[in-house]
Each structure stands twice: as C-alpha cells, then as structure tokens.
Amino acid sequence: MELGDALPAIRKPVPAAAGRAWIERLAASECPALTTRRKRREEQTGASHDPIVWVEAQGANVVDADGNRYVDLTSGFGAAFVGHRHPEVVAAVKRQADRLLHALGDLHPSDMKIELLERLCALAPWPQARAMLSLSGADAVTAALKTAVMATGKTGVVAFEGSYHGLTYGPLAVSGYAERFREPFQAQLQSDVHFAAWPGGDVSLDAALGTLPEDWNGIGAVIVEPIQGRAGVRLPPPGFLGALERSCKKSDALLIVDEIFTGLGRCGAWWRSVGDGITPDVICVGKALGGGLPVSACLGSEAVMQAWGTADREAIHTGTFYGDPLGSAAALATLELIEREQLVRRAADRGEVFAAALSAERIPGVLEVRHAGMMLGLQLERPTQALTVTRALLEHGYLVLPAGAKADILQLAPPVTVSETQLAGFIASLRDVLGAR
Numbered sequence: 001m002e003l004g005d006a007l008p009a010i011r012k013p014v015p016a017a018a019g020r021a022w023i024e025r026l027a028a029s030e031c032p033a034l035t036t037r038r039k040r041r042e043e044q045t046g047a048s049h050d051p052i053v054w055v056e057a058q059g060a061n062v063v064d065a066d067g068n069r070y071v072d073l074t075s076g077f078g079a080a081f082v083g084h085r086h087p088e089v090v091a092a093v094k095r096q097a098d099r100l101l102h103a104l105g106d107l108h109p110s111d112m113k114i115e116l117l118e119r120l121c122a123l124a125p126w127p128q129a130r131a132m133l134s135l136s137g138a139d140a141v142t143a144a145l146k147t148a149v150m151a152t153g154k155t156g157v158v159a160f161e162g163s164y165h166g167l168t169y170g171p172l173a174v175s176g177y178a179e180r181f182r183e184p185f186q187a188q189l190q191s192d193v194h195f196a197a198w199p200g201g202d203v204s205l206d207a208a209l210g211t212l213p214e215d216w217n218g219i220g221a222v223i224v225e226p227i228q229g230r231a232g233v234r235l236p237p238p239g240f241l242g243a244l245e246r247s248c249k250k251s252d253a254l255l256i257v258d259e260i261f262t263g264l265g266r267c268g269a270w271w272r273s274v275g276d277g278i279t280p281d282v283i284c285v286g287k288a289l290g291g292g293l294p295v296s297a298c299l300g301s302e303a304v305m306q307a308w309g310t311a312d313r314e315a316i317h318t319g320t321f322y323g324d325p326l327g328s329a330a331a332l333a334t335l336e337l338i339e340r341e342q343l344v345r346r347a348a349d350r351g352e353v354f355a356a357a358l359s360a361e362r363i364p365g366v367l368e369v370r371h372a373g374m375m376l377g378l379q380l381e382r383p384t385q386a387l388t389v390t391r392a393l394l395e396h397g398y399l400v401l402p403a404g405a406k407a408d409i410l411q412l413a414p415p416v417t418v419s420e421t422q423l424a425g426f427i428a429s430l431r432d433v434l435g436a437r
C-alpha cells in the first residue's frame with residue numbers, strides 16, 4: 001500500500017533513539033511550558049508522553065524520525081482535511097514558489113491574493129460578501145471581533161463556556177475553554193465579555209438561553225462555534241443557533257460564527273451553521289483552508305464590512321504576511337479540490353459510515369459517539385482517561401487527540417481521504433486499548 005493509504009507500521013519504540021535525540025534538543029530550546037505539560041501528563045497517567053517527531057506525511061499517513069508509520073486521525077489539528085501534502089496543493093505551492101513568494105500585502109497585492117478573496121466571497125452565504133485574509137485562526141477571530149466593534153460601535157461580547165477561539169489576546173478573552181488559560185493575563189484582557197452556558201448534557205436549551213445577558217446594551221457581538229471542538233465535540237441542540245441569531249437581530253449585535261474547525265466541509269456542509277439553517281453576520285475560517293499552510297479569513301456580508309470603509313478607518317487592520325501569495329495559491333488549490341472532488345459530500349457520507357461502525361462495535365468504555373461529518377467525539381468513562389488512551393493508540397500507530405476540560409473525550413478529525421481500511425484498523429486498535437484497561 002502506498003504512503004497515504006497505508007496501515008500503521010510501528011517497528012521501533014515510540015519514540016526510539018532518533019526521536020529521543022530530537023526531543024532532548026527540543027526540551028533544551030523550546031519554551032519550557034510544553035516540556036512541563038509532558039511531565040505533568042506523565043505524573044497524571046504513569047505513562048510516557050514524549051512526542052514523536054514528524055519527518056514526513058502523505059494523505060492520512062505520518063512518518064516519524066525513527067521510521068515508524070502512523071495514521072493521523074487529527075489531520076494535524078484539522079488543517080489537513082484534504083490529506084497531508086495533497087499532490088495538487090504541493091504542485092500549486094511549487095508553481096507559486098517558482099514565481100512569487102511575497103508581495104506588498106494590502107498596498108500592492110499579488111494576483112493570487114485577489115483570486116482567493118474572490119473565491120471566498122463566492123463561497124460565503126451572502127449575495128455580496130467581503131473578506132479579510134490572515135494567517136491563523138486567532139487572526140481571523142481578531143478581525144471578526146474588530147469588525148463587530150466597527151459595525152456596531154459596541155464592545156461587549158457574549159461567548160460560551162467551553163468555547164475555544166485561539167490564544168492571542170482578543171480570542172483568549174472570549175475563550176471559555178479553561179480558566180487557567182486566561183488567568184495569568186486577565187488584567188490585559190478585554191473585560192466586557194459575558195460567558196453564557198453551553199446547552200447539552202445536564203444543561204437544557206432553555207436553561208442555556210436563560211444565561212444569556214438580560215441587558216444587551218453595549219453588546220456588539222455573540223461569538224459561537226457551531227460545534228464546540230476542543231471542548232469535546234459538543235453539538236448544541238437544534239434551535240440553539242437560531243435563538244442566538246434572533247437575539248442578535250433584536251439587539252443590533254453581530255452573530256460571529258467561528259467555523260475554523262467545522263467549516264469547508266469537515267462537518268458535511270460548506271458551513272455547519274448555514275447547514276443548520278442560520279445566516280451569520282460574520283464567519284471565521286482557517287485550519288483546512290490552506291491545505292496545510294497557514295491561511296485564515298474573516299468573511300462578512302457587504303453591509304457589515306462596509307463599516308471598515310470610511311476614511312478614518314482605512315487600513316487600520318493589516319499584517320505583513322496577510323494574503324501572502326504562497327498561502328493563497330495553496331488555499332485556491334485546496335478549495336478547488338474540495339469543490340471538484342465533492343469532498344463536502346464525502347465527509348458527510350464517510351463520517352456517517354465511520355460513526356455508525358464505531359457505535360455498532362459497542363466498544364466497552366466508549367459511552368457515546370458524537371459526530372458531524374468527519375468531526376467525532378468519543379465520550380470515555382473517566383476524567384483524564386483520554387490522555388492514557390491517546391498514548392496507547394499512538395503506540396498502536398493511530399494519532400488522535402484528548403479533548404474536553406476533563407480530558408475524557410477522544411477527538412477525531414480524520415482527513416476526508418482516509419481509507420476505510422485505516423478506519424477499520426483504528427476501531428480494532430481502540431477495542432484492544434480499551435479492552436486492555
């Protein structure tokens with residue numbers, strides 16, 4: 001089987017000598033926060049949490065420094081939706097690298113940047129749209145939060161417990177995921193953020209809506225993930241996004257939908273929120289957009305984005321590398337692929353089959369299988385269990401992520417190109433791992 005569609009091949013310890021040598025260099029040079037996290041996880045679980053060091057990837061496969069081959073069911077945090085190093089994305093990047101690597105962004109742009117803007121506007125759910133390009137998800141969220149201030153003149157934001165929008169200051173202030181992420185920086189964060197409850201589990205839709213602010217004066221935006229990803233693939237009940245849309249309309253606030261994880265087909269629709277029957281005012285997109293390169297965007301309707309177009313506001317939000325030619329070429333190739341190969345439909349179909357197979361297996365220890373397209377959350381029994389299970393799965397050759405504030409959920413976001421054999425192999429390994437505990 002070719003690299004891309006292959007099953008795992010773990011021939012050496014995870015990691016072995018070559019990987020270990022890299023990790024020592026990493027520990028000596030990287031910000032110690034990450035080495036400390038590994039140590040903490042080792043204490044929590046009694047198992048090694050040393051990383052593998054990636055040296056090659058193709059499709060759903062990753063190869064580490066020791067020559068072990070894995071199946072990546074994370075798509076590298078969701079970025080490799082079309083698979084790692086898709087040949088068409090690589091070809092577009094190579095063509096672009098032979099022609100133009102960098103331009104003068106917002107002053108004298110590249111042709112590729114303009115093409116990408118047009119393409120994104122055509123994909124947006126409004127008849128007339130405008131887009132702002134950037135590099136990371138957090139950049140796109142920053143642009144969206146600023147857009148709301150521009151368009152409404154109001155700085156207050158409603159966000160949700162468990163939400164994750166990125167860790168730079170603007171997005172961090174509206175990320176309810178974990179108090180400890182915000183706590184050291186609290187004094188430097190925007191203070192007029194109201195965190196409302198997320199519906200699901202013990203919290204009914206009405207109870208969650210009951211935690212929205214009573215007084216909407218001063219609130220310029222509601223920011224929401226259509227499905228909370230990092231919090232553990234938490235799907236809101238039907239009617240939740242619609243209720244937020246109505247509250248925003250009533251109060252002249254913008255509804256910002258963060259589709260950075262869920263968008264571009266991952267959940268079986270171009271936009272999860274639009275598939276749910278709402279029309280946001282602003283959409284954030286990232287991760288999958290660059291096909292593996294850092295590209296993100298904030299999209300808004302023409303009417304909303306006009307707020308940026310007055311003489312005192314021109315060009316006050318820009319960046320050296322925003323809309324760079326290389327990233328734009330990669331994003332254009334990625335969008336072309338998603339469209340031509342009908343990957344949105346494929347994500348819907350394959351996700352359905354995968355989730356059904358997982359549920360049918362009734363694997364002891366998996367309490368629930370949640371999913372939308374190729375975004376899945378497997379609810380485990382105990383807090384921190386996902387840490388042990390992700391490690392054991394890595395040693396079987398499958399990369400998945402722990403999620404949820406209690407680390408009791410396995411998050412899966414496979415490339416849409418993952419093969420059925422690879423998914424079946426994962427199910428068998430999960431059964432082994434959970435059976436062994």
Ligand SMILES: Cc1ncc(COP(=O)(O)O)c(C=O)c1O
Nearest residue numbers: 136137138164165166229260261
């Ligand atoms: C929903 C959502 N928004 C924003 C972000 C932040 O994106 P980035 O890490 O590219 O800044 C993430 C990252 O996981 C995300 O899942």
